[in-house]
Structure formats: structure tokens, C-alpha cells
Amino acid sequence: MEDGSVFAVNDNAAVTESLRLERLAPPTGRIRAVLDTDTFNEIDDQFALAYAMLSPERIRLEAVYAAPFHNELSDGPKDGMEKSYAEIKRIVGKLGRSEDEDFVFRGSESYLPGADVPVDSPAARDLVRRALASDAADPLYVAAIGAITNVASALLLQPSIASRIVVVWLGGHALSWRDTREFNLAQDVHAARVVLDSGVPLVLIPCMGVASHLITTLPEIRHYVQGKGEIGSFLAQRFEDCCNDHYGYSRVIWDLSAIAYLVQPEAVPSDLVHSPVLTDQVTWSLDASRHFIRCVKAVNRDAIFKDLFRKLEAGTGER
Template sequence: MEYPIITETQRMERLNARTGKIRMVLDTDTFNEIDDQFAVVYALQSPERLQVEAFYAAPFFNELSTGPKDGMEKSYHELHKILNLMGRTDIPIYKGSETYLPGPETPVESDAARNLVERAMASSPEDPLYVVAIGAITNVASAILMEPRIIENIVVVWLGGHALHWQHTREFNLEQDIPAVRIILNSGVPLVLIPCMGVASHLQTTLSEIKDFVKESGVIGEYLYETFRQVHPDHFAYSRVIWDISTIAYLVDERNTPSVLLSSPIVSDEVRWSQDQSRHLIRYVHYIDRNRVFRDFFQKLHGSI
């Protein structure tokens, strides 16, 4: 597969901080965990910064689904449920891939991937579309394989893998579809990588905090609280990571998610990171200010009542 050549200067222009509103789509395995729901709400409650144009349901396969297709369809319905609770009928939701990539150069057809191609081709390098992915990155990789030119008009912000210093990168989002991950890392698409363990893992909260600062913020606050409460049988001395809001936090205020530029890493066959300094640059988030991120989220929730 040949991809358009993006110069490092062009790539840096798209990876540098932007002012004003950001156009984005959110690719999410919404039913897989409880953190996707928080990310969806956080994005919609940040209109001063984010213009959410579409949601894409991503596949997932674990104890909550019978396979990638079932996971994607459950995520699709969960997205509808959240938007209905928030009274939002203005943003389209598209079904994504029913399988993971069958090979390194074979896309999976879906409404989500096709819509991403259309939106990206209608964008420009000067006003790129931010593709925020918080699950297996199958839909995004499929869109790139369908139309490689979209890498000139998008910026991918992906929560996936663990920190580069971690002993391995066997993380749920990454390990589900390694061929798709390699496309994202090898294609040269402008990429912001937010690792899970070691970075997004800072975003822990407790039922007590959610009760105090989320539950009373309207119907959607009650829903988030109940979702958090039901996910674990005993909340005594228990906290949970709300991983996925890391991507929204990065777009809302990059000062809360410090980052560096480094060479795009490689995923080995043993599912470990390796690095080659001759590869193109990506932006790598190495820390998240947990308190500032949750403060912003809680304030925006209460502003929605």
C-alpha cells in the first residue's frame, strides 16, 4: 500500500496546538466499558472548543459481546441511548466494522468508514478533521485503506497501547486489531498517541466523587452515576479509571495533557513497542493532569442542568 507523502513540516503544522473550534468525529466502542459514555458526554459538553460532526460505533469482543459485530451493534445502540438522554438528535451515528481487518491491506466495509472518507475528503489540510478513536481502530484504518489521500486532511487522536516504557503493550484497544494499528503507525497520518497504562491510567475516580459532582447534573449525570455504581459490587476503597476522556481532554486544553514529538513506534510480533528514530514523527502524550481534567468535566456537566 502506498500512502501520500506528508512532509515533516506539514505534519508538524497539524500536530501543533490549534486555536478556535476543532471539527471532530468520535469512533467509540461505547458499550465495552463505562468510560466511553463519559467521553461522549464530555465531547458534547465542550461546544466552545469541539464541533462533533458524527459518531462511529467501533467493534469489540469481550465478555460483554459475542463477537466484534455484536460489540459494534451494542455500541451503536448505546450511542443512541446517550444522545437521546441528552436530547441530541442533531448528530448522526454510523455503524462500523463487523470484523477486524482480515489482513494488512484489506479494509472492512462499513457505513462509518465510508462516512469518514467522505468527511475527510471534504476537509483540507488547513482545516483538518480530527478523528478521535477510543476503541479498536479498525474503522479508521479501513477508511485509510479505502482512500489513502484522507491522511492529508485528518489528525488521528487515539487512546491505545501502553506507555513506551511499559514492559509490553498488550492493551485491549491495540491488541484487538494489530494490522489496523500498524496502518495508523506506518501510513504517516498525523497522529496523537495517548497510552493507557502509565498515562491515561492517572484518570481515576471513585463512586463518592461521581455522586458528589456528577449525579445531580441532570438526567445524563444520573445515568453516568448509575453506570459507574453498577460496574463493581463493592466500592469501598475502590477507584476506577475513566480512560477515554483523555482524548477529549487533549483537544479541549493541551496544557492538561503534556506531550512530546517522537518517532512513530513499531508494534512487534510479541506485542511490544520498538523504536526506529528514522521514522516519521507523532505526538505522544506522556502525562495527564488528572485534577484539571476532572474539574473541567464536572464544571461542564453542571453547566448543562
């Protein structure tokens, strides 16, 4: 695609290829961001939210959105979103931020019911509001670490925000993987297609083959996280409770990758690639005629955990 060409979101808003490529450069300095998270789904979102709030030197975290999820920990997407909302509130409180602030928002109560049908929610509305209020030269980064429903809904509600945001999404598997039936993506295939097809500046972080290297163990957590303030003890307890047998056991903390891309992009190397097509079989299909996105190809596991551990020990964070 030639420089200056246009990709329209629902034919209402345009993102030029030159603007997209500019926005897809790894971030430098301090950026504005919101975090979209299915926080109660697992234990990794809690670590990611803490990491974001403990990194005010690189992230001005403006809001946190509760994303829907449905697994053995919830009765359905709405219940998952509500449980995530409550978990976000717990973590924010443990990091000393007032619950009275306009900071945590409920998200979608269901997944997209159709290809172009948004699910209205306080989170989607807040994302639209913040994006439209953004200076065109200072995009809002949207770190998404769950089903992409809230973000897709915001794009469908107000397509013009595509030129004012950069989406960093942990979703799907590596482009070479045999399928992309990953939890975040497979929950809401309609929403995933909206984002992938929209032309919005997108940084895609695959799970298997990339973020799957972000593993840790209970002994490491006990040594570097347990006792590091109220939040450290909370995270350590969440990790210990996630498994009945920690003998020889390690667990991946995938969601740190999206925050690490914003905090230390040199530890999250990536390439420009053409946006993949998400097939009906939930596999990737590559098409060189499509617009560019940035796709993460590796993570520096040690650098990311060291940064998190040091920040927990220092106990710094935005208040």
C-alpha cells in the first residue's frame, strides 16, 4: 500500500498509511494510556495492572476498563466483567488510588452479537470520550489484555477514534501457529475482526510462541514479590492459590507483555507486518495487500520481570 493511501473504518473515518506507520513506531517518553482487562479471569491481569500503575515514568494511566470473560470462574460474560470490575477495584485500592476517582469503568455485558454490532457500555463510551478529547499529535494508547469487545465497540460507536488511538492487544497466537484459538481472541471473534480490519494502528502480541515465554514460579514469586507492600502480598497469594501443586510448576504471566511494550519496548521486539485475516476456522491467513500492523516476535523475559520486581520493591506508583 502506497504512502498516503486511506483505509476507512465503516467509511466514516480515515487513517492514512503514513499516520498509521508513524503511530506504529515503538513509544518513547511518557504516554497516555488506558487498560482494558478481564482481571478476574486468571492471575496475570492482576500483575499487569500493578505493573502499569507502578510505571508512572512511562505511563500516565487514565482509566481501567473491565472486559467480559466466560470460563470456570464466571457464569457468563456479564458475570466475568462484574468480577473483573471488583478485582480492579481491589488492586487499585491496594496501590493507594482513591476509588472515588473517575478511573475504573464497567465494560460490555456480552460479546458482539454480530460483525458490525457494538455493545454499548461505560467503558466503550469513556474510551470514545478520551480518544476524541486527545490531541491529534498525542494518541491515546489502549492496552488490551482480554477479549477485545470494549475496544471494538468503541470503534463501531465512533469510527473517527481510529486516528487518535493506538491499540496494543494480547490476542491470538503467533502468525505461524497452526490455529489462533486463543482465549482472548476466540471469545469474541467478531470483535477481533473489527479491530484487525479497521485500520486502527494495532500492535498485536501473540500468546503461544511469543508471550508464552513470560513464565515464573512460586519460589521466585515468594522471593521477589511476597511482602513487597500490600500489593506484593496480594499478587503472591493469587499466584500461590492458582495451583494445588507447585512442585516443578511454572506459570505464564502473559499479560505483562502489553505493559512491557509501553514501558520498555526494547524488551518486546517487533516487526511491521500486514494485518492478518481471521478466517472462519479461527486461523490466520496472510494477505500482503492489507494495511500494516506491528506484530511482536519475542519478549525478553528477564528484563520484564526484573523491572516489575524492582518497582514492587521500591513501592513507587501513581497516587
